[in-house]
Amino acid sequence: MEYNFSDIEKKWQKAWEEAGVYTVSNESDKLHYYVLDMFPYPSGAGLHVGHPLGYIASDIYSRYKRQKGFNVLHPMGFDSYGLPAEQYAIQTGTHPEKTTFENIDRYIAQLKKIGFCYDWSREVRTCDPAFYKWTQWAFIQMFNSYFDPKTQKAQPISKLIAEFEANDPKWATLSEKEQQERLMNYSIAYLADTKVNWCPALGTVLANDEVSEGLSVRGGHPVEQRVMRQWCLRVSAYAGRLLEGLDRIDWTESLKETQRNWIGRSEGAEMQFMVKKPTPDPSLKGREEEFPMTIFTTRADTVFGVTFMVLAPESEYVAKVVTEEQREEVEAYLARCKNRTERERIADRRVTGVFTGSYAINPLTQGEIPIYISDYVLAGYGTGAIMAVPAHDSRDYAFAKHFNLPIIPLIEGADVSNESFDAKEGKMINSGFLNGMEVKDAIQAMKEYITNTGIGRVKVNYRLRDAIFSRQRYWGEPFPIYYKDGMPYTLPESALPLLLPEVKDFKPTETGEPPLGHATKWAWDEKNQKVVEKNSLSSAPSPRERAGGEVFPLELCTMPGFAGSSAYYLRYMDPHNDQALVDRKVNEYWRQVDLYLGGSEHATGHLIYSRFWNKFLYDLGYVCEDEPFKKLINQGMIQGRSNFVYRYIGEGATGNLYISYNLIDNPEYKDKVQPIHVNVNIVNNDVLDINAFRAWMPEFKNAEFVFADGTSSELTGYTAGAKQYICGWSVEKMSKSMFNVVNPDDVIAKYGADTLRLYEMFLGPLEMSKPWDTNGIDGVHRFLKRLWNMYENIVDEEPTKEELRSLHKLIKKITWDIENFSFNTSIPAFMIAQNELSALKCTKRAILEPVAVLLAPYAPHIAEEMYHRCTSLPFREGSGLGSSFVINAAWPECNEAYLVEDTQKYPVQFNGKVRFTFECPKDTPKDEVERLVLAHEDTARYLNGADPKKIIVVPGRIVNIVM
């Protein structure tokens, strides 16, 4: 009986779909479990063999949990707003929606072939109005909320207004616009002027990683720094809670560490320095302007060593501090900084800066110290101003050396003649009342001192920045925002979803507006509460300017990619609900994602934003868990494994001769060959398919070869398979240009989905990155074939003890593996069991049936077929595999079920060397084992009358006798 994987897989996929076995209900007496994959962006290239790695792992876990009797939510959807479809639209005019939907269809077809147990009825797409309605809804909630630092929670902004009304007499005197502006400083979603990378050619802002050396990575267009009014999310307000929440979730330590670094908590102090600014008026000579300046430092202990101050170029202190004499020089410096991108600044670490003309007074020594401006100080961190202690900070040190400023060592024994001493250890010197203290104590003492004297206060700072939330693009969620008198107002929730309008052109407008500027029906009729034609506006050159009447311009930016992916896991719980993002009761059933699988590249993006988003919804009472993802596992990336042929380019080369890889280091070919990427799909186990190669591209049509054995091909005399041409290989990113992309469809056509699933797991540990290497896939496929053959003539006989032992060993191993996400080690266990059972010629139902059940999470199709060969039980709805009765028999609590041997073997060692083995009854107490060993005749022989110094009994393992 042949293993016809293609028929088997088609049969079961059809059966599952028709019976709806993977459709999940929100009402169940069963325990709930939620397994989620990070949903993909459907790219035009389709899935390659690397994408399903994590999906297979999560599918194994889902199927296991399902078989164990859990109600498992395991959905899939598409992150379908994004740049590639928009770029394609700009080039070809094809609407991004068309491209995106086609790509999604292809993805679904590919995913379905692999046999995942997704509940497709819950599929979500971020570009679907029924979905983005809730993205817009969340944005409105954020706009109408503020973060209350006292309770560390988001609150409705109406509370804040009430507070202003009650406590601030000025509030009532402000105009509506002024009130709005003031509230903007508190809203979780707010408009602010921010410095961005602006690319005029692409007509949009770019993230830092999209810019390289002042040019856009895509297209190589110039990028400039520009201050623009952008929507931002006050993620930084949640810094403390985002940090603290990490302690309560089961993520890998390295990922938590990445987030901790990103949040960047640092405990320090804010201190006030008085500034003395010389006045330009000679008649007022001797009189100086005085005002305070606040700085942030983590090294309060070093105040005695401050020899200058530095401001960030964008600091608001700059304007106050610069003197008339220095103005010109400072302005030139600021202009220079302004045009440098973040990236250039980082790449070019030369010390630059300019003196402001003013001095600060050291609050402890009363000494006058000069104030400089330099771009090594960042405006966005702390107060944008620092006290510089060159002796104990390497950046300050470099600056001091460059401008020849004094360097005062503050720690005993620190040699600061060539570099700064940054370590926080040692005894303080030159530091007044701190002298003699350890650094740690000195920091504490100084904090107390400045608090008591009012010079400063203890302060915690975070590195985490607010998220810029505007994109000047078409293919994204429209903001539910219109502008009146230049101020933003939210659309009523009843108007959601605000549909993405049609545009005639996906590029920015001639006037530099985002693509939505092309939309004609893009204005808000406040009175009738609906979207209307823009031409009914009297005139609106800029959308943010006042428009006549009661019709107002709508926001022209769209939301960034992370908007749609920040709460999608909640939507899967209740995907068809049009009254709420998720019904409260449904949310209380599923609660949170129990297991989340995806790449670690989202550590500081999606995984921060969605935690923030979830916490915000939690504060407002829309969800019942503070953290969205209970356990998270990062699967590694699958890299490409490229193959090469070696074209001979030495003497007399025709350009048509290819040398086998094993020969290229021979003297006659060394350095005379040129490696050429060859399509990995015409290479098998590094052996080139000669005929396929000749047919691959016209230039290889008449290719000739020197084979592995050194013989040459002759075009006419060659017979396929007789000689081998060996290809070289290397690990590279999987990409079209390297001809190393492997499509899962091809693997499935050749070996079947079950082999693909097993092999992807067999490749290595889930978390590790590894190249896709098909060299071992035959072995896995052979195993399935061998196992399959055992199910031909199943008999009803009592299993022997040996057969049961094999089975129970397997049960124990597979259970342990799945629960510990060690899927790669399960395949060998199956192979060993297969070997053992086949050596015993076991075809007994009592053994083979549970083996099929065990295999089901890994290779569901073949397992299902094998299972149904074993049993007369009908296929039942609601279960992917047979009845729960049988499942419980095959997945018992394995420690009890594991068939124990009656006796335990103890290898006995003398001084570490194994000498003999003895047996005693299982579960013999430790001292009894000791006694038995000493009484053993071999022990007596080895001891030869001597007293053992020590006897070590490791339970169940080994007895070691130290002489």
Add this chain to the structure above:
RNA sequence: GCCCAGGUGGCGGAAUUGGUAGACGCGUUGGUCUCAAACACCAAUGGGAAACCGUGCCGGUUCGAUCCCGGCCCUGGGUACCA
């Protein structure tokens, strides 16, 4: 620079983490089947003639170390003037 993960045969990797290192698969070699090849099956396969030596290198703890500790060297990932 800082943080994290890792380094085991010809290759991918086991060893449930202090107890017989190299499971399982690939590859290689030999054999069976075949007119022959492919498939399949069987056997061998860390090094060494052997005693022995072997988990990146040096040292330590331990009766015993791939595993724990100290120092160093590589590889991969994250992050980067955060005061």
